[in-house]
Amino acid sequence: MERVEGKVAFITGGASGIGFGMAQAFGEAGMKLVIADVNAERRETAVGALSESGFACHGVDLDVRSATSWKAAADDAEARFGAVDILCNNAGVGQGRRTDGTRLLLEATDEELFRLVFDINVAGAFLGVRTMVPRIVARGAAGHIVNTGSMAGLIAPPGLATYSASKYAVTALSESLRAELAARNIGVSLLCPGGVQSSLDTTSAERRNEQLGSGFDREAGFLSNRPINPEMMEPVSVGRRVLRAIRDNDFYIFSHPEYAGLIEERYAAIRRDIxxxxxxxxxxxxxxxxxxxxxxxxxxxxxxxxxxxx
Ligand SMILES: NC(=O)c1ccc[n+]([C@@H]2O[C@H](COP(=O)([O-])OP(=O)(O)OC[C@H]3O[C@@H](n4cnc5c(N)ncnc54)[C@H](O)[C@@H]3O)[C@@H](O)[C@H]2O)c1
Incomplete structure (x- = not known):
């Protein structure tokens, strides 16, 4: 999609971190922004900041886990800006860490936590596709879908099994979808970031507390309020890279090329064992x-x- 000015972008998890960075970059390019997020306070703050920057912006309530919520959010967005051109399935949660510094091993992972991570990270993206693709196809012009995966969707380090498994699923559904939609003039990109400044630990704890109960966090000893790490990449830089990928219809979006060696190590291990x-x-x-x-x-x-x- 070479010309993006005036196009409508629907960004899940757009109120914070990488989603907000995409919104800033898309706004700079003259796109209309739909900030779809489950947290009302953060959503309103984000919409306020983006509007102050002079961007056309609208906030919609969305819990990506719910098909009903998706329909209402899509209707709301269309009522404000007309048909959506670009869907960014970006909302996600981490699996959490132990406060004592030890990793959360798979065998010690609570079943409900495992299901919650998949519900948001995987079913959330699936429902986004189910809801928005028929609408994008119906309006008959070129469209684009960006799914936020992770480097953890291409390599699975120990202590991150639940999160990695959910991001591998995002990789797989993006790769299939790319081929499924090519003939219909809808591009699909998979964003695979490394470390980016964001509130993922805090917002993931919010989701755990709301869905699983705050007692759960205390029992599991989760670290839930890690501050944003200023050493990591700025989200708006990731957003600008995503914008370039939409324009060029890139398949994989790599913002952190320093991981190439780790991906090659994984591939070499597979080759070795074939x-x-x-x-x-x-x-x-x-x-x-x-x-x-x-x-x-x-x-x-x-x-x-x-x-x-x-
Ligand atoms: N920050 C990183 O280093 C990093 C690296 C790789 C991948 N990612 C991925 O990037 C994406 C964005 O995360 P971030 O790091 O910017 O975190 P963030 O916490 O700053 O932003 C996530 C946003 O998603 C929203 N959200 C959470 N659950 C939701 C739901 N059920 N429905 C709607 N909105 C929901 C939150 O309210 C929050 O505003 C995630 O998919 C994450 O897995 C992040």
């Missing part, structure tokens, strides 16, 4: 291999993507 067939002489049939291929991985993915869907 050995011979478990059954002597057996290979899967061509049709199964063809169906397993994602044409979006190839350089020239557009016509290939259409072919892959037939």
């Amino acid at each position: 050995g011979s067939s478990a059954q002597d002489g057996y290979v899967d049939p061509d049709w199964l291999l063809a169906a397993s291929r994602n044409p979006a991985y190839s350089e020239d993915d557009r016509s290939a993507a259409t072919a892959g869907l037939r």
Whole structure:
């Protein structure tokens, strides 16, 4: 989508951190901003700040976990600015950390916490696609979807299994979606940031307290009020990179190239362990291999993507 001026961007989790950084960058480019966030106070503050900067901006109430909430938020946004052109599925939560400095191991992770992380990070993005893609298609012009994954959606360090698993899911749904939507002139990008200044620890604790009860946090000993780390990347820089990716229809958006070596390490480990067939002489049939291929991985993915869907 080369020309973005006047386009309507719907940003989930837009009241804080990376989502707010995207809003700033999109506003600078003349886009209309819909700030969709579950926290009313933060949402109003963000809308106030963006409006003061002279950007066209509207706040909508949204809990990404709920299909009903998605419909109401989409209707609200359309009533204010007309059809949405760009969807940023950005709202997310972390899995939390121990106050004593030890990592939250998978075996010690509460079942409800595991489900909450997937509900927001994965089902939230899925419901965004379900709600907005038919609306974007219906209005008949080019569109774009940006899903906020993470470096933790490409590498899974110990002590981060729940969060990483949810972000791997975001990677997978973005990669499939890219091929599914190519023929309909809707670009899909996957944002994979490393460390960015944000309030993720605090807002994740808010979600845990609200959904699981504040007693849960105390029992688990979660660190819930870590201040924003000023050493990390500024969110508006990430936002400007996302803007460039929308204009160029980039697939993966990397703001932190220093992670390339870690991704290569993972790929090398997979390559190393791919050995011979478990059954002597057996290979899967061509049709199964063809169906397993994602044409979006190839350089020239557009016509290939259409072919892959037939
Ligand atoms: N900050 C980082 O270092 C980093 C790195 C990689 C990926 N990410 C991802 O970036 C995204 C944005 O996080 P951030 O770091 O900017 O954090 P943040 O806490 O500053 O912003 C997250 C926003 O999402 C909102 N939110 C949470 N649950 C919601 C829900 N159910 N419905 C609607 N809104 C909800 C919060 O109210 C908050 O305003 C997340 O998906 C996160 O996993 C962050």
